[in-house]
Structures are given as structure tokens and as C-alpha cells.
Amino acid sequence: MSRPVRIGIQLQPQHAPDYGKIRDAVLRAEDAGADVVFNWDHFYPLYGDQDGAHFECWTMLGAWAEQTERVEIGALVTGGGYRNPDLLADMARTVDHISGGRLILGIGAGWFEKDYEQYGYDFGTAGSRIKLLTEYLPRITGRLDKLNPPPTRRIPLLIGGSGEKKMLRLVAEYADIWHGFGDRDEFARKSAILGEHCGDVQRDPQQIERSTWWHGVDEAAAYVDAGVTLFTVNASGPDYDLTELRDAVAWRDEHTPQQLSGLA
DSSP states (O other), rough: OOSSOOOEEEEOSSSSSSHHHHHHHHHHHHHHHEEEEEEOOSSOOSSSOOTTOOOOOOHHHHHHHHHHHHSSEETTTTTSSSHHHHHHHHHHHHHHHTSOOOOEEEOOOOOOOOHHHTTTTOOOOOHHHHHHHHHHHHHHHHHHHHSSOOOOOOOOEEOOOOOTTTHHHHHHHOOEEEOSSSSSHHHHHHHHHHHHHHHHHOOOOOOOOEEEEEOOOOOOOOHHHHHHHEEEEEETTTOOOOOOHEEEEHHHHHHHHHTTOOOO
């Protein structure tokens, strides 16, 4: 295995009206051994009361950049149509510097209709949202190359999505990390399709890290066999129970050489 297994956690910024609960969860996640701490880029809760408490993604990442010392941070994932792409690149570069080079720029095409309607964005169709992302990705990467000062490193670009014809083609062209979905067999099938797209754009598919949700200790080895090296567990407010994170970290440490555990 060319990469160590890494464990992320998505701290969903919902149902926690006291931001201190989120701040505390970030500290606890880093102390528990997480490699990456993600939030998400939505404006309303996805589960439970959809008018419940919720906080914005990117301002939060700036705070996490100052608060943390070791973990990588990012959104799983940024809504592709919510921000001018040149501005998003500048935001990412700034958080990259604040964090000392620990930002992952996660992005997807967007899907949650309420976010769009309530904040005045055009929801359109799945096809129009992917088309917009296709237009935005070269603008993001191009702006990153122009900024002064430049990012501290080549900021890893994570793309979330599993559409076989269009999304996986964008992953092949632009992503350093692909976050995919489905059971082990479905993930492996789509990973193979990603490999075909990589061949079309003359890129080594091994350059793209495979990422998915944590499906539990009993399923983890099968996903690793399918190429996954980044697993992400979920925790929601207001309590942010990290039991599943600790289980995943323990599994990682048992199956990854100690000198590699916790490294990007």
C-alpha cells in the first residue's frame, strides 16, 4: 500500500447553537488521533429539524485553522455554485496559510435544494450544476497559480461525487482525492471507471487517493482492498459523540505501521 490509511471525521455544523460545542469537538477529534477534520458546506441542517441551528462552513474553517495544530481541515464538500470560484480559491489560499499548509479543498456540484432556494442561488438541474462545476474548476486552479503570496503547498483538491460520465471525468482531470459512495463492490466498480477516465486524460490513477465514508470495523479491510485509504466518520451536534472516531482510529493503528499512522 503506497499510502497510509487515514481517518477523517465530519463534524456536521448542525444542531449546536453554542459554537463552543463545535470548538470543543474539534479539539477532542484532534486529540483522539483523527488525521482530517471536515465540516460541510450547507446552510441548513440536513437531518432532524431543517430549520434548526446551523453555522457557515468557510468562516468556521478559518477558526479551525487557528485552533488546531496537526490535523488537516476542509469541507466535505464545498458547494460548487455557492461562491465565485476565484474568490473561493483566494479563501482557500488564506486558510491554507492560517493553518500552516493543512487545508484540503473539497468541492462538489451541490445537491441540497433548500440551500439554493433560500440563499438565492439557481438550483437548476443536476446537469447544469455539473456544467457550472466544470467551468469553475479551471478558474479555481488558475487563480491559485496567480495569487501573491502563493499557497504554502499545492493544496490538495478533493472532489466528491460518483457520476460515471461527468463527475468521474472531472475527478480524473483535477482531483488529488476522490470521495466516492456506495457499498464495497459499487465503490470498486466506480473506481475502475475512474481509472478509465484517467487513461483518457493520460494520468496515473494511483495519483488520486480514494476516500469514502467509514462503514465500520468489519467492512474496513474490504474497502482498503478496493483502494480506499481515507475513511471519514460522522458526528452531529449538539453532543458530537466521538465513539465511532475512536473505533476507526484504533482500527487504523492496528492495520497501519506505527511510523505512518497520522501522516498525510
